[in-house]
Amino acid sequence: MRPPLQSVNDCVVKFANVNGSGSASANGLFAKAVFRMGIPLSAKNIFPSNIQGLPTWFEVRVNHKGYIGRRGGVDFMVGVNPHSMVRDVAEVVPGGYFLHDSTKPLAPTLKREDLHYVGIPLTDMCIREYRKPRHRQLFKNVIYVGALAALLDMDFQVFKDLINEQFKRKEKLIPANINALEMGYNYAKEHYECPLGVRIQRGPCEARHLTETNPIFIDGNTATALGAIYGGATVAAWYPITPSTSVVEAFEKYANKLRVDPGTGQKKFAVVQAEDELAALGVVIGGSWNGARSFTATSGPGISLMSEFLGLAYFAEIPAVLVDVQRAGPSTGMPTRVQQSDVISCAYASHGDTKHVLLIPSTPAECFEMMAQSLDLADQLQTPIILLSDLDLGMNDWMSPPLDWEKGRGLDRGKVLDGDALDKMQERFGRYLDVDGDGIPYRTYPATHPEKGAFFTRGTSRDEYATYTENGAEYVKNMDRLIAKWETAKKYVPSPKMRKSPWKTEFGMMFYGTSSSSCYEAMDHLAQKNIWVDTLRVRAFPFNEDVQRFLDNHQYIFVVEQNRDAQMRQLLINECDVNPDKLIAILNYDGMPITAHFIQLEILKLECVSDQLHADALDVNALI
C-alpha cells in the first residue's frame, strides 16, 4: 500500500462526468470555492463536441505558488462516469485518491494497489432523498462536492455562501442544494477520517501577483466581449462556431445592459448572425468603412473562409477586428480541444502579398485590454487586427487581475477627416496619399462633405487618389507604402514581456498565449536544476526590436508552442534576422493544454542543456 499523498494547496482534482448531466455547475461550484478561499487555481473544462451522453472532464489545479498552467497527472479523481473509469483510474498518480459512487461495488479491474478509494453511495442517497429522476441526477453532483469539502478540509461556509448567491433569484432552490451539500459533507465526515492527506485550506500564498490584485474569476471570451464594449464596438457580425460563440453572446448580453436607451428602448449597437463567416467579415468591413467600430469572432475554419475578405481589408485599408479563438485543426479537427495552430494562417491570410497584425493575449485581463486596443489599432492602422486567443483561454475560467479602464480614457479613431478639415484643405484629397510619412493615409466616412472627400473603395489597384490604375509604378508605390505602414505598426502593437534570469545565460525561451503559465513554471523548475533561462512572452505580430534583440542575445532559444509545425518559429525565421539552428521547437499538439512537466522534460533532453548539468546528475530521467 502506497502512503497517501500529502499536500496543502498543491494538487490536481479532476472530475469525470457524462456531458449533459448537470455536472458543470456543481464542478464550477467547487472551483469557485477554491477561488473564494484565495488560493490560485485554474479550471479546465475538457468537453466533447456533443450535447448529451459522452464523457466530459473538469480539471482543477490548485497551487499556492501561482502555477496555474496544466500540471498533468491527477491527485484526486472524482470518477462518476462508468464509461471512462478505466482511463480515469489510470490517470491518478500513485498515492492519489479515487472517489466513486459505491452504490454498486467497483469492478476488481478498477482496483489499483497504489490508490486510495473513497466510496460514497451517491445513487443510493439520491434515490432515498429525491423523487424526480432529474433531481436524482443533478443532486448527485452536489453531494460529491459537499463530500469534497469535508475530505479536502475546505471551508464549508464558502460553499453555502456560493449557493445562496447563485440562486438569489430562485430562492426556493437554495434549501435543496444546501441539503445535498450537507448530505455529502456529513457522509464523508462519518465514514472517512477527514481531512485526507490532500488539503485545500485558507492560508498564506506565495503568488502575490495573483492574490493581491483582488482577482476575479472569468473566462477569456467574456473578458474579450467586455473589451469590445469598452472599446466602442457597435456592430458585431458572426457565425456560430465553437469555441468563439460566447464572445458575441456575451457582447450582446452586456450591450443589452449598457447600450440601451432607457427612454426609448432603442439600441446603440447591432448584432447580426450572418449566413456564414464570409458574410460576417463582410458586415464588419462595411460597418468599419462607414465609421462604426465593428468586429467578428470565429475559429480556424472561419479564418479559412474569411481569407478573401481579409485580403480586401488589407489592400483597401479598411479597419476590421477579428477574434480568432483557436481550436485544434486542420479542417474540423478537434473542435473542442485547444491548439495554437492558426498563427501562420492568420499572419498571412489571403492571396497576394498580405500580412496581418496579430495581438496575442495570455490572460483574461489581456483579452479585455487587447480587444479594446484592437479596435483602436484597426482605426489607427486602417487594417485588420486579429486577436489570437484560444479555446483554453476563451472558454475556461481563469484567476485574473480585475478588468481596468482608466477614467477618462477615450477611443482613438485614427486619421479621419471631418467636414471642417476637408473645408480647410487646399490640396486635393488623396485617400491613399502618405501625407505624414508613416504609411498611414487619411480617410473619410461617406456623407462627410457635399463636395469633397468622396472616393471609390476597391480591391483593385489604384493610385494615391483612389482612381483605378494598372500602372506598375503606381502599384509598387502603394505596395511599398503598405510596408511602411507595417513598420509603423511595430511601434503601435504591445511589446513582448521579458523575464530575465538572475544569472547571465545563453538559454532563452519564447512562447505566447496560453503556453505562458506552464513556461514560467518550467523556467522555475529548470532554475532549481541550475539551468537558467531568460523568457520572452510574444504578444504581437509584427515583431518589434525587442524580439530581434532577444534572438541576438541568446545562443539557444526554446520556442514553445501548441502546434505541430512550429508556426511561431517559422514566423520568426521568416520575419527576423536569425539563424534557424538557434531556434529549438518545443511542441505539444494533442489538444490538451501544454504542461510545465512536458516543457521541462523536453528541454532537459536537449544536448545543449544536458551538457550543462552536473556530472553526477547526468541521468536526465532521475531529475524529472
Place this chain on the structure above:
Amino acid sequence: MSFTKSKFRHPKLPTNRRGFTRASYEGAISTLCAGCGHDSISAAIIQACYELELEPHKIAKMSGIGCSSKTPTYFLGKSHGFNSVHGRMPSVATGANLANKDLTYIGVSGDGDTASIGMGQFIHVIRRNLNMLYIVENNGCYGLTKGQDSATADEGSVNKKGIENPFYGLDLASLALQAGASFVGRSFSGDKNQLIPLIKAGLTHKGFAFLDVISPCVTFNNHEHSTKSYGHVRDSKDAVPLDFIAHQDEITAEYDPGSTQEVKMHDGSYIRLYKSREDYDISDPFAALTEVAKYNRQGKILTGLLHADTYKKSLHETLNTSDTPLQKLGDEDLIPDSEFLATINQSLR
C-alpha cells in the same frame, strides 16, 4: 481605366429644387463597350436621383465584381463607392447600412455576381430586409471573362459560340419573391420610361428593393437565338407602365381609377401602375410568383413592378437600433462608466 469628364457645364443648366443639376449626379466616363445596356441603367440611376432630389453625397454605391459592378464609377461621382469582392456586396452593404441608417444605399450587381457566387448573400440580405436598392444588371453571361453562360441564361439560349445552354436558367425575380423580398421589379435597360420610375420607387421603398434589369451584352450575348438580346427582349416583353409620384410632387393628371392600381409608400409617395393585363394584388408575393411563372412558361418576359409590401420591417426596425446612426455615437454613448467595470469585477469574485 476610368476617364474624367470635362467639368464645364452650361451656366443655365436646369436644376432640381435642391439646386443640383443633372450633372451633379454623373460620374466618370464609362469604359464599357459601346451600346452596353449597363450604361443605360447608369443613366437611369442618374436621372432617378436627380428627379428624387437626393443629395449626392448622402448616397453610398455598393457593388461586387464584374462589368455591372464597375458601373458605380460611371454615376454619382460625389458619392462614396465600394467595389467589394465577387458576390459579397450584400454583406458589405449590410455592415455599411448598420453603421449609418441615414444614407441611401444603391447596390449594383450582375447575374454572375448574384446568381452564382453570391447567391447565398443575396438570399440572406433579402431575408434581413436591408433598406437598400439592389439592381442586377442581367445579361445572362460573364462579360469580363468573355461570354461564358451565367446561371440566369435561359435553357436553350444560344451563346456566342453557338452552343445551346443545357441548364435551367434561374429567375432572380422569382427567387427574390420566394425569399420574402418586400419590393420586386423587373425591367429592361432599353425601357427608360419604365426603368426610371421603378428606380425612384425602389430608392424610396423602406426595405429591400430588388430590380432585375435585363441589360443586353452587346459583345457576347446580343445575337440571334440569345434570349437576352435587345431584339428578343423587345419582342417578348410585356411591360406594365408605371409612374412614381414623389410625396413632394404635385399631382398633375387625373386617371380613371379603374385603369390603375396605386401603391402608397411610407413617406407619402406612391406608385401608379397602368393596367394592361388581368389584375393581381401587388402586395401578395404568391400572386406575383404565379403571374411571373405564367409569363415565363410562355417564353415571355413580364416587366414592371411585380410586388411591393410597404409594411414589412426593415433590418434597423427589427434590431431596434437608435435613431442616431451608430457611426455618429461618441465616447459618451459607447464607453460605460469605469464604476460599472467595478460592479462587473465584483460579480466575478
